[in-house]
Amino acid sequence: MIKTLIIDEDTVNVLSYASIKPLWFNDYKIPDSFEKRIKRVKINDKLFLISSKTTLKSKLLVIKVDNNGVFSELDEKDRSIAFDRVITIALSQFRESISPGKGWGRYVSGKKLSIYATTRTQKNKKRLYFDTSPIDTNHIYAYALSSDTNGFDNIEVDESLFLDSVTLIDEAINSNWQNTAEADDKTQYGIELTEDLYRSFGEHFTFEEWYKNKLTKEQRLFVDKSYDEPVRLKGAAGTGKTLALAVKILKDAYRFEAEGKKKRLLFVTHSFVTAQLVEDMLDSMDPERNWKSLEHVKVKIVSLYDLAQELLNYNLKKFTPIxxxxxxxxxxxxxxxxxxxxxxxxxxxxxxxxxxxxxxxxxxxxxxxxxxxxxxxxxxxxxxxxxxxxxxxxxxxxxxxxxxxxxxxxxxxxxxxxxxxxxxxxxxxxxxxxxxxxxxSMDQMIADLNRYLMSHEWNHICEEEGYDGVFVDELHCFTRPERMVFHELFRLNKAFETKKIPLFMAYDIKQSVDDNFICTVKKGSGSALLKSTNVGKTDLVELTKVFRYTPEIAKFLGDLDGSFPALDLASEWNELTLEANTTSGEKPTLTLYEEPKDLIDSVFKIASRQARMNSGKKTVAILCSNFDLFDEYLNAGRVKKYYEPIESRDDVTKLGRLKGKCIFSMPEYVAGLQFDIVYLINLDRVEVDEENPSCGAYRRFVSRVYLGASRAREELHISACESRQGHSPILEPALNSRSLLLS
Known part of the structure; x- marks a missing residue:
């Protein structure tokens, strides 16, 4: 009988993209056909799932799986859910860009942590228990499943079982592979391994290949920028802002490493999901993942909120951010x-x-x-x-x-x-x-962080803990107080008062579906947009070449651009001019339905069928532009079988497992991702206030449409309802120019 399951950090990452069925928990077999990425070794009653890169310094996840282990009292379906949560908790310790789900009931006391094992119900309140630093190591130990609500003191930790497991890692590394024979059906063992999230939605080249052969002239201009001044990277959706940031931070990291310079580089995002996507992107560009173990250079990728929690030591306190x-x-x-x-x-x-x-x-x-x-x-x-x-x-x-x-x-x-x-x-x-x-609240935490960064404590430690270069993605998503943080994160920040700091910021104001960015602008002053970063004058690189969607979709977005209300943003609100670097495709279409029920009955069936065609090689998304209708459609039982919901940014991590399935979401939840086919639904006239076209609600709606439409790579299909006064007037310019066809 297997008592413990030991998984190294690299394999934890691979398993986070796996589809796991109850059958797998019988003996944890791994199909030999998956590029030998996972090595299965059984030593006595210990089972190791490790990669070829595992060393004695590798971080390990140890799971107690005996008769009293973490899966012992769960039914078959719940075991898969619990395992997925164990993997996520491990990743949250190994990779700062990962965060537990919103409804997991996370509770922390010192180095001990617990969450709900499955979806919480009146009948099921079992919790998983973890030691995030067992015996003061950098490993993580999932040691118990219990319904006890009296905290950690009543839950026994078998440290000897953990110690016996990790001491065998050297033997496991030097043992032969013990995977099962290759099977025709890769799922017969209860596990299907998929590509990581970035590879599912992007191309796989090394960063040298991107830099030398794939980047546009504008992107390369940004990547080559020195650390003598702050630089802002402006570009429409699909122009490769995040890609340019990723290539630059890797190129700079390896340059500093070759020069033997001690540098700390920070990549900050607004969302932990975006941080995970960026980390996957870097792993894809550097398959050996050498960027994580450079001798002289430290590269950190993290959401601003994870960074705040770390600096403020919330993990050691009995409260958490929302x-x-x-x-x-x-x-x-x-x-x-x-x-x-x-x-x-x-x-x-x-x-x-x-x-x-x-x-x-x-x-x-x-x-x-x-x-x-x-x-x-x-x-x-x-x-x-x-x-x-x-x-x-x-x-x-x-x-x-x-x-x-x-x-x-x-x-x-x-x-x-x-x-x-x-x-x-x-x-x-x-x-x-x-x-x-x-x-x-998020804002209370950021307010605390701003005060901390002005404290005597940070002044003492910033030379060691601060950064030599800060890269910011999705700048348009950050509030004014959040943007004030970046200036203070540099090493010996006071020294930068006499020279410009290397802050690299990417943004597209038109993707901002709230007003956190725009509301900071005084009338007639586009330069005020970046004033709160406290970096002074910035150099600008603007991206205009699109390589994520077809020229036809680019033309539609150009026509949609004319619907944005004037916001007195001067040079920051230029007319959208895009040059597509992709092959031609079909023109976007507009379909009118009588009632919302007619719309969803038709769209969901068609989208589901397209997702299943060609062995699931096409990614298909239905995106709703209205919060209330999105919730209403989620509760429409007759269409549930046609899609997988993405109801939050938390859910984005499961996209890699949804091959052959249509997803249903809202534009802001899938920001940064791309799909072959997008159905953008309910672009109805009632969504905008035609009597007050400059109001915030109007602008936010246009931004949401722009964000959703720009998720489409090959095909874009738009729909509206006659019962909701027909299609939105923001589509008129595109209809008049025939960049949008009425079907």
């Missing part, structure tokens, strides 16, 4: 604010004494459940960029000043003291709700 993913965290915060407002509206003191004194439009909008969502997002932005950033709370001196002080142009329109008091009351309720959940 999320470590920017997009997901703000979604949770929106849901919390909705609950707080609903509760406040039941209080006469707030409804009459506070809200009742506000202007009618503000009051009526908040009281209307259908129309207040846009206003709530603006209030959350006020929380992020003003209240939490400047530590303004109800009843404080700062709070009193907030009620009467003048406001800058970029701030939310709150004309009188009464509207500001209403916002402070909601902020007070919001903070209380978070405290009861024992979590911090």
């Amino acid at each position: 999320s470590k993913d920017g997009k997901e965290g703000r979604k949770f915060q929106f849901e919390i604010l909705e609950e707080v407002l609903t509760s406040k509206l039941q209080e006469a003191k707030f409804k009459i004494g506070v809200l009742g004194k506000c202007e009618e439009q503000f009051k009526d909008t908040l009281e209307n459940a259908e129309s207040r969502k846009s206003l709530l997002r603006e209030i959350l932005n006020e929380f992020a960029c003003v209240l939490d950033a400047e530590n303004i709370v109800m009843g404080s001196i700062n709070g009193d000043k907030y009620l009467t002080s003048s406001r800058e142009n970029w701030q939310m329109h709150l004309p009188t003291e009464h509207e500001r008091r209403a916002v402070l009351e909601l902020h007070k309720g919001f903070r209380k709700y978070l405290k009861e959940l024992n979590v911090l």
Whole structure:
């Protein structure tokens, strides 16, 4: 009987993209046909799944799998779920770009960690228990499954079993492969190994091949930039901004290594999923993964929120951020604010004494459940960029000043003291709700991080812990306080006051589906966009050549560009001019349906069939542009069999396993990814306010359409409903120029 399963770091990564069925847990066999990437070695009652790269220094995941192990009391289906969670927790320790799922009930005490083993129900509350540094090693040990809710003290840790396992790693490395014979059906052992996520959605070249033969002249210009000044990389979706950043950080890392220079390079993203994609991208460009073990150069890839948690040592405290993913965290915060407002509206003191004194439009909008969502997002932005950033709370001196002080142009329109008091009351309720959940908001954490980076402690350690170059992707997703962080992350930051710092930033404002970036701009000043980074004048490289989608899709995006409202952003809001570097394809199409039910019945069937054709070689996505309709369609039972949902950025990691399946999501959840065929649904006239075309809701809708349409590589199909007043007017320029055809 196997007592422990020992998996090295590289194999953990491979298994994270595997589709695993209950049969696999009988003997953990690995098909010999998968390029010999996983070596299976059994020594007594210990089973090793390791790679050819495993050394005595490799990090290991040790799983207790005997009769009292982590899978012992789970049914067949739940074992697969639990194993996937064990793999994710291991990756979160081995790779900073990975984060546990949002509903896993993560609890930390010192180096001990626990999560729910499966989806939590009234009948199933079993938890998995981990030691993230057993016997002070850099390994991770999954040691128990228990329903005990009294914490870690009652759960026994068999350290001798762990020690006996890791001491055999040398013997396992030097043992022969013990994989099973090759089978015609790779799934007969209960496991199907897939390509990693980046290889599923991109090409596989080394970074030298990318640099010498594949990059455009504009991309190479950026990659060759020196560390003498900050550089911003601007480009539309599909122009390869992330790719250029990835090639540059690898090229620079190897140059510094060859020169024997001690350098620390940081790649920061807004989302932990994007960080994972970037890490996969670097692994794809450097198949031996030598970039992770350079002698002189340290390369770190991390979301800003993971970085904040690390610097602030939240892992050692009994509270956590609401999320470590920017997009997901703000979604949770929106849901919390909705609950707080609903509760406040039941209080006469707030409804009459506070809200009742506000202007009618503000009051009526908040009281209307259908129309207040846009206003709530603006209030959350006020929380992020003003209240939490400047530590303004109800009843404080700062709070009193907030009620009467003048406001800058970029701030939310709150004309009188009464509207500001209403916002402070909601902020007070919001903070209380978070405290009861024992979590911090994303903005509270960033505010803490900004204060920490100005502290005496950071001043003492920044020479060792700071960075010599910082690369920022998705700059358009970061709030003003978040952008203030980057300047302070450099080594001996004060020395940079007399010379420019090497901060490399990639962005596309038109992909910003919220106003966190745009709201920081004073009227008529595009340069104010980057002022909050505190880096002074920046050099600009602009990408105009597209190689991710067809010329026909590029032409449609160019026509869509004319629908963006004027935002006084000067040079930062240029007319979109794209040159496609790809082969021609079909023109995008628009299909009108009578009712939403007709739309989903047709689109989901067609998309599912296309995903299954040609042995699943085509990737197909249905993207919904409306939050409420997305939730409604997810609950439509008759179409569930046709798709796999991607309901958050957390879910993106499972895309590599969905070969031959259509996915259903929203544009912001799949940002950065590309699909062969995209169905962009419900681009209806009711989505925009034609009487107020410059409003934030209008701009956000156009950005969401732009983001979704630019996910298509070969085919783009758009749909709308007659019952929702037909197609959106933002499509008229494309219809008139025939870059979009009515089918």
